[in-house]
Amino acid sequence: MKVLVLGGGVIGVTTAYYLARSGHEVELVERCDGPGKETSFANAGQVSPGYASPWAAPGVPLKALKWLAMRHGPLVVRPGVDPARWIWLFKMLRNCTADRYARNKARMVPLAEYSRDCLKQLRAETGLAYDERSRGTLQLFRTRKQFDGIARDVEVLRQFDVAYEALDRKGCVAAEPGLAGAKADFVGGLRLPGDETGDCHLFTTLLAQAAAAHGVTFSYDTDVQALMSDGRAVTGVVTSRGFREADAYVVALGSHSPTVLGPLGLKLPVYPVKGYSLTMPVAEEHAAPVSTVMDETYKTAITRLGTRIRVGGTAEIAGFDLGPRQSRRAALEHSFNQLFPAGGDTAKATFWCGLRPMTPDGPPVVGATPVEGLYLNTGHGTLGWTMACGSARVLADLIGGRTPEVDAGDLNLARYG
Known part of the structure; x- marks a missing residue:
């Protein structure tokens, strides 16, 4: 399956990595000239x-x-x-x-604990030092x-x-x-x-290199302008460097996620x-x-x-x-x-x-949406670094049709009605 990940912070990069490891063809689109240049750049490191x-x-x-x-x-x-x-x-x-x-x-603690375990496993597999x-x-x-x-x-x-x-x-x-x-x-x-503890920006940069080695394509300096839909499913993404199509789309745009979702009728309270x-x-x-x-x-x-x-x-x-x-x-x-x-x-x-x-309640929004082929991984607040690996692995499992190892049923957009 071809998956387009929108956003190149720690959430987007970990998502791309786990999707590629699961055998998907992955492209990541990021408006900055490299990974982790915005919210992930100098966070508290916890x-x-x-x-x-x-x-x-x-x-x-x-x-x-x-x-x-x-x-x-x-x-x-x-x-x-x-x-x-x-x-x-x-x-x-x-x-x-x-x-x-x-x-x-x-809802938050099990995901965060799972995420730390995923991070330890990833570190053992890749040898990343951050x-x-x-x-x-x-x-x-x-x-x-x-x-x-x-x-x-x-x-x-x-x-x-x-x-x-x-x-x-x-x-x-x-x-x-x-x-x-x-x-x-x-x-x-x-x-x-x-x-x-650890340097989130350094981790994100090194993991992007590891993801590229697994086949992920990184399109930097590329703005996401609009998600296109036929009323049932996403049909593509308009970017500053042309139109992109895929089988599935992941919005990991942090605070900017509601902007691209609003025209589809999705109200994300981030x-x-x-x-x-x-x-x-x-x-x-x-x-x-x-x-x-x-x-x-x-x-x-x-x-x-x-x-x-x-x-x-x-x-x-x-x-x-x-x-x-x-x-x-x-x-x-x-x-x-x-x-x-x-x-x-x-x-x-x-x-x-x-x-x-x-988000107003605290937990991130991770999972499918009512629009076919569209998934969310956003709204982590101060815990993006803490929850990144776990959220990404949960989403990769959902997209791949597998049952996640941690209960994620209350994390998707449906909890807001």
């Missing part, structure tokens, strides 16, 4: 299945008001009249109930209230047999010795020893939420993180990538605006400098921002 949680959770509406009032708060909502933004926010608020949070997290580490993730709590609020998440971790450790301050420093020099106080943490990151060299080895530390107060992820440190965070709701804001850089530096003041050289840091494709 592969964190245990922290695969919906943003829509009980208490979030009240927390959001607090975050908006914080000087270095993790949430920013820019003024605007975009109806899609307010519709998406309304749908997200509707999911901020205990029942919906539990249901959506239960500054990866398997040293776990530590969610750090600065207040007792934060630490006491982990019961709901721990319950889900137990349900899916995810290993975890609840640590006091001494235990946190034992796991991350660099925290011994922290300027900020903290009371404890939740550590998931099975989580990993909205861009901008995130930022800093990437800096390690300054003092003993004072730097060894894996990922998640600062619960400022919602930042501080990740070790070889000789570098990546600090990622912020949820900025501003549509497709990609303008970097220095106030966001200051917020990332504030969190990092309080926890690892001598660990990295912030003066040499590179500053980046990208658009996360967020």
Whole structure:
């Protein structure tokens, strides 16, 4: 079968790789001049299945008001009249109930755990090296209230047999010795020893080379302009470099996916939420993180990538605006400098921002659509790197007529009615 994959981020490239390994003829179309140049370029670097949680959770509406009032708060909502933004926010608020949070997290964790296992297998098969580490993730709590609020998440971790450790301050420093020099106080943490880290852009670039060796054709510098349909099935794709035809089509365009689906009558509730990151060299080895530390107060992820440190965070709701804001850089530096003041050289840091494709309920959208031959693999939000391999393998199985190894029945577009 000939399959056309639209989008060359980590989701599109992993999809193309697994499809080619399954014996399909695959072409990937990407508007940039190479793979992983947009949202996948400088994300936080976490592969964190245990922290695969919906943003829509009980208490979030009240927390959001607090975050908006914080000087270095993790949430920013820019003024605007975009109806899609307010519709998406309304749908997200509707999911901020205990029942919906539990249901959506239960959809996300198995896929994320499966994805990490797929990544390990892929790494063993290909030998890809992308500054990866398997040293776990530590969610750090600065207040007792934060630490006491982990019961709901721990319950889900137990349900899916995810290993975890609840640590006091001494235990946190034992796991991350660099925290011994922290300027900020903290009371404890939740550590998931099975989580990993790695450079998503480097991984995507190397996997694209491996996919090409399996026969995947990469068409870069090519814009996807429209999906054509006869009212029943997709008949082709109009691109800036001509018309493309295939037997099946996969939309993996991240935040831009709704744009090409709308003319077909498909309403995909994915909205861009901008995130930022800093990437800096390690300054003092003993004072730097060894894996990922998640600062619960400022919602930042501080990740070790070889000789570098990546600090990622912020949820900025501003549509497709990609303008970097220095106030966001200051917020990332504030969190990092309080926890690892001598660990990295912030003066040499590179500053980046990208658009996360967020669904209002949390889980990505993976699977078939009502339009024959059209499949989706998008809406992964902050978890694209975490869920990439698993989502791609699930979709390759579905397209190939096989039953996926993990239940994906609630991940497709049908869950939105």
